[in-house]
Amino acid sequence: MTRASTRKPGEATGDEQAAVPRRLLEHATKLFAKKGFDRTSVQEIVEAAGVTKGAMYHYFGSKDDLLYEIYARVLREQTRQLESVASSAAPLRERLAAAASDVVVSSIDNLDDNTIFLQSMHQLSPDKQKAVRAERRKYHERFRGLIEEGQASGEFRTDKPADVVVDFFFGSVHHLGSWYRRSGSLTARQIGDHYADLLLDALRPPA
Amino acid sequence: MTRASTRKPGEATGDEQAAVPRRLLEHATKLFAKKGFDRTSVQEIVEAAGVTKGAMYHYFGSKDDLLYEIYARVLREQTRQLESVASSAAPLRERLAAAASDVVVSSIDNLDDNTIFLQSMHQLSPDKQKAVRAERRKYHERFRGLIEEGQASGEFRTDKPADVVVDFFFGSVHHLGSWYRRSGSLTARQIGDHYADLLLDALRPPA
DNA sequence: GTCGGCATACCGACCGGTCGGTGTCCAAAG
DNA sequence: CTTTGGACACCGACCGGTCGGTATGCCGAC
Secondary structure: OOOOOOOOOOOOOOOOOOOHHHHHHHHHHHHHHHHOOOOOOHHHHHHHHOOOHHHHHHHOOOHHHHHHHHHHHHHHHHHHHHHHHHOOOOOHHHHHHHHHHHHHHHHHHOHHHHHHHHHHHHHOOHHHHHHHHHHHHHHHHHHHHHHHHHHHHOOOOOOOOHHHHHHHHHHHHHHHHHOOOOOOOOOHHHHHHHHHHHHHHHOOOOO | OOOOOOOOOOOOOOOOOOOHHHHHHHHHHHHHHHHOOOOOOHHHHHHHHOOOHHHHHHHOOOHHHHHHHHHHHHHHHHHHHHHHHHOOOOOHHHHHHHHHHHHHHHHHHOHHHHHHHHHHHHHOOHHHHHHHHHHHHHHHHHHHHHHHHHHHHOOOOOOOOHHHHHHHHHHHHHHHHHOOOOOOOOOHHHHHHHHHHHHHHHOOOOO
């Protein structure tokens, strides 16, 4: 209407640059994190993204779909990152420390996604929830593999089951969103290194 | 009508023993934990509790109120328990280990309340949310005090800020509900002791 | 002309909360 | 002993509003 310039779909137009699906995902993420999934209406999302419901239901099958896409993107990214660090040639302790610190930093960088994961996972439809859980599981198993490697080599204590340690650590990571504030005195990397130190030292064989 | 026996209000009647407010709280807890706060309708709660909406709004001011009462009860109990352990005469390391293990056990015993805390806290009205946060904060500060005591005495490492360690640990605790299953091979106390060990060992001064 | 890419109007379901009533018990009056 | 009155505990129909989703139409590009 008001905007008469010819443009190819998906191309930038100046103020509202990104393609429609991207904008929807972006604003949905922010709103879900701030108000929760159920309390964010589709109307709010499309208004924030500057489109209408028709546009949204043109690209996404449902409100659930939106949430699922947000999850899937984050999970893919974190899995990719872990795989890259874990399979490097560095010594085991360094690989684990890097993986631990990295996941903290990336969780802080994307605090919104993290918050959503925490609060809204259980509101997904059962089958989509299953898909997300399976992906998350793969991630945890890869991480656990690092710990088991250290237990086998004698570098890490063996009196604590590796899966308990993994759940222990990722509990901490998932909860970053509930207390970390950017205004705090510590940077994301500092927190990440602290967390990695705590994990590594907790894994030292007992005296 | 059908029940003609004389009884004092609040007294057991056989099949539906507990008083109405108690029953409401109990069933609300289960439903909130299973389906989330927003997805549980007042109608469902009162049906599960075997009463009507009129009864519920007679005892509680709102659906929010129900949630708040659930929180408050758990927080009071955990605070009481921590205070009792922390102020005992035992050596510091034992007090901290007991406090850590206890909070894990109590969190597992009341997995539902824990789940709700995680998922629904942000859906409370702002002022009630503030009240809950303040109470939670007091709890954390008491716990942090134990760690600072050990840092001052040289028993614990001082290169990690105590509040980071507290958030690290309680992240793990709050997330128990997302993975712990009663069908698993470890008892609540075993998990608690594992977690306490990990915490205490992570706090050992570095080599 | 027809097809993708939206906009707009609208539907039916549901939800939290309200409100006028009802049964029961107890205590004081007669 | 009987009556009365009213406090308490609860019932359940109902209301205003909101929400996810859909049906239909328009419009420029090819």
